[in-house]
Amino acid sequence: MDFFDRFAVPHPSFLIYASMVGIGLTMLAIVVGITYFKKWGYLWREWITTVDHKRIGIMYLLSALLMLFRGGVDAVMMRYQLSMPENTFLDSQHYNEVFSTHGVVMILFMAMPFIIFFFNYLVPLQIGARDVAFPRLNALSFWLFFMGMGLFNISFIVGGSPDAGWTSYFPLAGNEFSTSVGTNYYMIAIQIAGIGTLMTGINFITTILKMRAPGMKLMKMPMFTWSAFIANVIIVFAFPVLTVLLAMGTMDRLFGTNFFTTDNGGMDMLWANLFWVWGHPEVYILILPAFGLYSEIISTFARRNLYGYKSMVASMVVISLLSFFVWAHHFFTMGQGPLANSIFSITTMAIAVPTGVKIFNWLFTLWKGKIEFTTPMLYSMLFIPLFTLGGVTGVMLAMSAADYQYHNTMFLVAHFHNVIIPGVVYAMLAGLTFYWPKIFGFMLNEKLGKWTAWLLSVGFVLAFIPMYITGLDGQARRMYTYSESTGFSAMNMVSFIGAAIMAIAFVLLVYNIYYSIRYSPRNIGSDPWDARSLEWATHTPVPEYNFAITPQVESTQPFWDSKKNGHQLFKGDIEKIHMPNNSGLPFIMSCIFFVFGFAMIFSIWPLAIITLIGILGCLAYRSFEKDHGRYISVEEIKETETRLRGAKK
Amino acid sequence: MKLKMKWILLTMVITISTVLTGCEPLLVLDPKGPQAKTQADDIMLSIWLMLGIVIVVLAILVFVLLKYRASNQPKDYEPPHIEGSPIVEAICIGIPIIIVIFLSIVSVKSNYEVEATPAGYEDQEPLVIYASSSNWKWHFSYPEENIETVNYLYIPADRAIEFKLYSYGPITSFWIPQLGGQKYAMSDMVTTLHLAADAPGEFSGRNANFSGAGFAENTFEVTAMTPADYLDWVEEVHETAPALTEDKFEELLEPGHLGRSTYTGTHLEFAPAPEHDHGSTDNNTNESEHEQHNEHESHDSDEHSEHTNH
Numbered sequence: 001m002d003f004f005d006r007f008a009v010p011h012p013s014f015l016i017y018a019s020m021v022g023i024g025l026t027m028l029a030i031v032v033g034i035t036y037f038k039k040w041g042y043l044w045r046e047w048i049t050t051v052d053h054k055r056i057g058i059m060y061l062l063s064a065l066l067m068l069f070r071g072g073v074d075a076v077m078m079r080y081q082l083s084m085p086e087n088t089f090l091d092s093q094h095y096n097e098v099f100s101t102h103g104v105v106m107i108l109f110m111a112m113p114f115i116i117f118f119f120n121y122l123v124p125l126q127i128g129a130r131d132v133a134f135p136r137l138n139a140l141s142f143w144l145f146f147m148g149m150g151l152f153n154i155s156f157i158v159g160g161s162p163d164a165g166w167t168s169y170f171p172l173a174g175n176e177f178s179t180s181v182g183t184n185y186y187m188i189a190i191q192i193a194g195i196g197t198l199m200t201g202i203n204f205i206t207t208i209l210k211m212r213a214p215g216m217k218l219m220k221m222p223m224f225t226w227s228a229f230i231a232n233v234i235i236v237f238a239f240p241v242l243t244v245l246l247a248m249g250t251m252d253r254l255f256g257t258n259f260f261t262t263d264n265g266g267m268d269m270l271w272a273n274l275f276w277v278w279g280h281p282e283v284y285i286l287i288l289p290a291f292g293l294y295s296e297i298i299s300t301f302a303r304r305n306l307y308g309y310k311s312m313v314a315s316m317v318v319i320s321l322l323s324f325f326v327w328a329h330h331f332f333t334m335g336q337g338p339l340a341n342s343i344f345s346i347t348t349m350a351i352a353v354p355t356g357v358k359i360f361n362w363l364f365t366l367w368k369g370k371i372e373f374t375t376p377m378l379y380s381m382l383f384i385p386l387f388t389l390g391g392v393t394g395v396m397l398a399m400s401a402a403d404y405q406y407h408n409t410m411f412l413v414a415h416f417h418n419v420i421i422p423g424v425v426y427a428m429l430a431g432l433t434f435y436w437p438k439i440f441g442f443m444l445n446e447k448l449g450k451w452t453a454w455l456l457s458v459g460f461v462l463a464f465i466p467m468y469i470t471g472l473d474g475q476a477r478r479m480y481t482y483s484e485s486t487g488f489s490a491m492n493m494v495s496f497i498g499a500a501i502m503a504i505a506f507v508l509l510v511y512n513i514y515y516s517i518r519y520s521p522r523n524i525g526s527d528p529w530d531a532r533s534l535e536w537a538t539h540t541p542v543p544e545y546n547f548a549i550t551p552q553v554e555s556t557q558p559f560w561d562s563k564k565n566g567h568q569l570f571k572g573d574i575e576k577i578h579m580p581n582n583s584g585l586p587f588i589m590s591c592i593f594f595v596f597g598f599a600m601i602f603s604i605w606p607l608a609i610i611t612l613i614g615i616l617g618c619l620a621y622r623s624f625e626k627d628h629g630r631y632i633s634v635e636e637i638k639e640t641e642t643r644l645r646g647a648k649k
Numbered sequence: 650m651k652l653k654m655k656w657i658l659l660t661m662v663i664t665i666s667t668v669l670t671g672c673e674p675l676l677v678l679d680p681k682g683p684q685a686k687t688q689a690d691d692i693m694l695s696i697w698l699m700l701g702i703v704i705v706v707l708a709i710l711v712f713v714l715l716k717y718r719a720s721n722q723p724k725d726y727e728p729p730h731i732e733g734s735p736i737v738e739a740i741c742i743g744i745p746i747i748i749v750i751f752l753s754i755v756s757v758k759s760n761y762e763v764e765a766t767p768a769g770y771e772d773q774e775p776l777v778i779y780a781s782s783s784n785w786k787w788h789f790s791y792p793e794e795n796i797e798t799v800n801y802l803y804i805p806a807d808r809a810i811e812f813k814l815y816s817y818g819p820i821t822s823f824w825i826p827q828l829g830g831q832k833y834a835m836s837d838m839v840t841t842l843h844l845a846a847d848a849p850g851e852f853s854g855r856n857a858n859f860s861g862a863g864f865a866e867n868t869f870e871v872t873a874m875t876p877a878d879y880l881d882w883v884e885e886v887h888e889t890a891p892a893l894t895e896d897k898f899e900e901l902l903e904p905g906h907l908g909r910s911t912y913t914g915t916h917l918e919f920a921p922a923p924e925h926d927h928g929s930t931d932n933n934t935n936e937s938e939h940e941q942h943n944e945h946e947s948h949d950s951d952e953h954s955e956h957t958n959h
Contacts, residue, residue: 092862165859171836172819172861177784262836268820269835302717308733333822333832335840338760345760346753353745359706360741361733366713369728373718381714388706392699399752401759402691404830405677408822408857472692474676474826478859487673 006602010160010180011093020157049582051135052544056142057120058439063149064114064428067105070153072506074102076499079463083496085484095480096163097156097182103166107282108190109149111420112197114428115289116145119204119228121439125535125542126222128213128551133206135580136622141196141203143590148193151597155185159602162186165478167279168249170260170271175253184601187250192597194242201235204228213534215553219313222533222556223299223306226313227292230320231285237324238281245274254603269334276327284323286420288316290427291358294380297434298362299557300531301377302369308361309556315354322351332400333407341400348398355391359384374529375449379430382457383422390418393468408478411471414464421460429453429509437528441540442520448512455505463498466491532560537569539644545577545632548641574641577632585625589618676826681852681873682845683767684829687759695752702748763829766809767845775809775843778802779915779922782834782856783817784904785863790915794883797893797912799901802871805879806849812842815922817902822858825871831857839924846873866906886911895919 009016034040047055077098081090090098120138124131132138155161160180164173173183208229212221221229249271251257258264260271299306306312328336328344362384371377393415397406406412429452437443467475470491475482482488526540537559538547549570551558561567596611598604678693680686715721762768766775779790780802789798804810814823814834823842824831827850832842846852849872856867874882891897893912898920901907 092865096859096862096864164861169820169859172859177819177861262818267837269833269838272820302728303719304728305730305732307731308738311733311738331833333830334835335832335838338757338764341764342757342760345756346749349749349752349756352749353742356745357738357741363706363709363713364731364733364737366710366717368731369713369717370719370722370726371714371717381710384710385703385707388703392702395749395752396692396695396699399691399695399756399759401756401763401830402688402695404763404832405685405688405692405826407831408824408859469675472675472677474853474855476824476855476857479865481865 006181007158009157011097013091013094015094016156023157044584045582048587049139049584051131051139051580051582053120053124053132053135053138054439054542054544056138057117059142059146060113060117060120061432063146064110064117067110067113067149068506071102071105071110072503074098074105076503078102079492079496079499081480082482082492083489084493085482085486085489087481090480092480093163096165096478097161099478100162100165100168100182100186101152101156104152104162104186104190106420107166107286108193109152111286111424111428112193113145113149115231115286115424116141116197116200118224118289118293118428118431118435119200119232121435122535123204123207123225123228124211125538125546126225126533127208127211127216128534128547128553129207129211130546130577131580132203133211134203136583136586137199137203139583140586140589141199143586144196144199144593145193147590147594147597148189148191148196151192151594151601152185152189155182155189159185167272167275169268169275170249170252171262171266171268173249173253173271174261176262181601184250184253187246187253188597188600191243191246191250192593194239194246197235198239198243201232201239204232205236208232213551213553216558219310220553220556223295223309223312224289224292224533227288227290227295227316230316231288234281234285234288234320234323238278238285241274242278242282245271245278248274250600254600269331272331272334273327276330277324280327280330281320281323283416283420284319286424288319290424291316293427293431293434294362294383295365296531296533297376297380297430298365300434300529301372301374301380302366303372303530304365304369305532305557305560306361307364307367308357311357312361315357318354319351322347322354326351329398329400329403331407332403345398345400349395352391352395352398359388359391373450375444375446375453376430376434378450378453379426379433382453383426383430386422386426386457386460387419390415390422393418406471408476409471410467410475410477413477414467414471417464417467421464426453426456429456434529435535436516437524438526438535438540438542441524442516442522443524443528444516445512445520448508448515452505452508452512455508456502459498459501459503459505461498463495463502466494466498527559530563532557534559534569537562539641541644543640543644545579545637548574548577548637574634574637576634577637578629579632580629581627583627585618585622589615592618676853679827680829681850682828682847683769684763684844685827687762687768688830691755691759694755698748698752764843766811766843770807770809770845773808775811776805777811777813778804779813779815779917780823780834781815781817781916781922782821782823782860782867783902784819784861785856785867786901786905786907787823787854787856787867787869788901788916789869790917791883792915792917794886795914796883796886796890797915799907799910800869801909802854802869803879803882804846804871804873805876806846806873808876809843809845812844813922814840814842819860820858821856821860821867823854824857825852825854827852828871833858837923839922846871849874849878863904863906870909887913 034043050056077090081087081095160182162168162182162185164178164183168183168186171177208225248259252259252261258266260266260268295306295312326344326348328340329348332341397403397412397415433444433449470488475488526538527536534551537551549572551569552571554567555561558567558569562569592611592614596608596615599607599611678689680689777792781788787800789802812823814832816834816836818836821834822831823834825844828844828846832840834840852871854869854871860867890911890913893914893916898916
């Protein structure tokens with residue numbers, strides 16, 4: 001019986017049983033649906049085995065939206081629990097599991113795939129390439145991420161969720177104090193997804209360095225591609241730290257090592273240090289591409305070129321360098337002494353300078369523009385003041401002596417949501433609305449979109465501004481309850497109302513998608529926003545080879561120049577195009593990884609060894625596989641081009 | 650429209666200032682000791698400065714959005730191509746740098762202040778209290794008075810207190826908001842927190858760092874009293890409280906919540922604090938560290954040999 005006991009949820013409740021049933025029924029419905037409509041073959045041929053960067057991007061997008069829903073439900077549950085003193089909606093253990101998974105899901109399984117969706121979809125189009133440098137590796141990246149995500153998400157119905165916070169500080173996360181398999185899920189699932197992300201980093205650095213269209217010098221790249229490049233460089237430097245850290249944590253939990261334990265020479269602050277050596281650059285991996293998207297959107301709807309292109313690039317480079325020298329500001333209170341704290345305090349505040357440069361450059365891009373308030377632009381304009389607020393509270397937190405009072409309080413929680421929601425989430429929604437017509441061939445409804453943006457912002461202000469106040473009043477973060485006498489209840493109720501309004505905004509977003517699928521006009525052409533960079537120069541929907549003829553680039557906004565200044569984008573004749581073949585191997589290998597991860601989490605060693613051999617087998621097979629890709633003939637390209645041109649004007 | 654913005658800003662400023670300085674002040678901004686005072690001053694200073702920045706950015710944003718909105722311009726207006734100007738860029742870099750330098754100086758100065766014996770109390774020897782956490786309690790040992798308390802803390806007002814922090818288990822954070830900011834308590838080293846209370850009073854304290862299921866209720870009460878009252882209390886404890894035995898202490902360490910309790914003697918006698926902190930010059934501790942290192946190395950090499958066997 002012992003063997004099966006491990007798979008039971010250690011701390012079940014009605015909510016968990018209900019979600020078990022819910023998940024089971026949904027899975028069943030999906031399987032039945034696909035079988036009924038005979039879509040298994042289509043799914044396998046067109047999606048599961050695909051190596052097309054656009055389709056992989058869309059799969060990242062779907063995962064991100066799914067996880068946004070999951071993390072959002074977690075958030076609303078937490079806010080509801082805290083809206084009243086002594087609330088009994090969640091008990092301590094459940095609350096701890098909910099906030100731990102909320103953090104992991106939102107950062108690693110929502111924000112990360114969302115930005116990787118943009119990398120995938122946009123970077124090859126923006127640089128005029130046919131695909132990424134390693135399409136097969138790209139598919140493997142996605143499937144590893146997907147399996148890691150799946151593994152992490154089954155935790156709350158099989159064996160129990162991690163409950164030591166998204167930072168998973170040891171020794172709390174060690175065997176001594178976390179006895180369920182929850183933290184094993186954390187270690188293994190994030191590891192698998194992280195390997196995928198690391199490959200993404202390598203893939204996109206290579207793509208951007210080697211596959212740009214002729215004439216596109218580094219300093220002529222679109223700003224989003226620049227931000228993607230720098231973010232991927234950070235990925236390649238930061239994620240190995242996470243890999244090593246999770247491996248050490250796994251060894252502590254599964255093999256009895258003592259890296260982070262309370263005795264035998266373990267050092268508990270080692271985890272915190274290494275975690276943030278990865279963790280701080282990680283937030284810049286998220287925010288820089290968001291800045292890139294804002295740059296594209298603001299320049300498009302101000303109808304002007306981006307002001308201060310060079311200083312925009314320089315500021316991102318400076319931010320990326322500084323991001324590796326600030327990690328100790330996450331624990332000024334660890335007792336490093338005033339000298340170390342002063343150094344990290346100053347490096348942290350220094351980040352405000354390049355970030356400020358970016359804010360001012362956006363403001364100057366609006367200067368003398370002809371500003372149109374479309375939905376993406378509305379998000380960007382709400383981003384600037386709200387993100388500034390988050391940025392300046394970051395400067396406040398950087399003052400280490402004062403941080404002794406902010407640390408571990410709701411003030412800190414308010415701050416990082418204040419940068420991540422207007423910074424990253426708004427950028428994702430703005431970017432999604434902006435690129436939706438390019439991806440799916442119709443626009444999202446503008447009116448509903450603007451309502452969403454406003455509701456989201458009102459909800460955001462109500463949800464998070466009160467936290468600054470309760471934080472200064474001594475409300476520690478991660479408390480599952482508090483007593484009436486603390487006086488936190490009014491502010492927390494406001495916070496819950498704000499969270500509920502944000503939830504309504506997300507429902508409205510989903511309704512907008514449904515509404516637009518049904519009613520939005522399809523004859524919008526390939527450039528509905530009158531935009532500036534190369535991704536808008538090809539057809540909608542984008543053919544699998546992206547551009548029939550590789551574009552010629554002479555400036556930072558070649559498409560704009562081709563529309564207004566007579567620049568000729570496509571010179572020469574159509575030639576046959578070399579494309580990579582689809583492959584089921586990345587999916588199969590990732591499935592084996594999933595089983596391997598599961599076996600590791602539950603210490604089922606025979607299965608772990610067999611699946612490990614399976615993974616190595618897949619690698620070996622790939623090494624000896626001969627696959628030279630295929631050619632798309634000139635006739636086929638001409639036919640596609642005529643069809644696409646005919647369909648849209 | 651412009652007028653409306655002004656009103657919104659004005660209401661914002663008024664609301665913030667009433668909330669921050671209003672009739673019932675927020676704990677952190679209601680300091681009762683020199684360290685908390687330093688921190689509250691820094692916080693208020695930075696709030697006003699940062700509020701200024703937010704207002705400037707907001708004002709520029711509103712201005713350009715109103716002036717350059719498409720509906721405010723002729724149909725055939727074509728926005729110019731502007732690359733950027735070195736002078737404007739220099740101003741955009743220069744002003745933030747000045748602000749950051751100013752805040753850095755404030756920050757560094759305060760760092761050294763909060764990490765030293767509180768200002769104004771340097772002339773007297775600080776009272777040393779060991780505060781150790783276990784799931785989910787606080788144990789306070791007074792080595793000088795030979796007293797130990799659980800979940801409550803009596804301190805003399807008007808005297809510097811030097812807290813020596815460590816943990817039996819997860820990382821915790823010792824925090825009395827009105828006396829000063831927090832510091833971590835960890836299992837393998839001792840950290841030091843300098844606090845002082847200016848006047849007698851009651852304060853709430855808690856563990857601020859998440860430490861598992863019982864974290865929310867991991868609180869303690871602090872009473873600052875006149876030195877005379879404090880001496881009376883010490884005497885009373887010595888007369889009435891039971892002695893702390895090793896068994897009793899083991900029992901106290903069991904995970905759970907406890908009320909207040911008081912003992913004579915401290916657990917430091919039979920379970921000393923993990924004082925092998927880095928930078929310590931104590932010979933003994935260095936040796937024990939060294940031993941641990943050796944253990945580690947041999948452990949590592951064991952693993953290595955296993956690897957090569959495979």
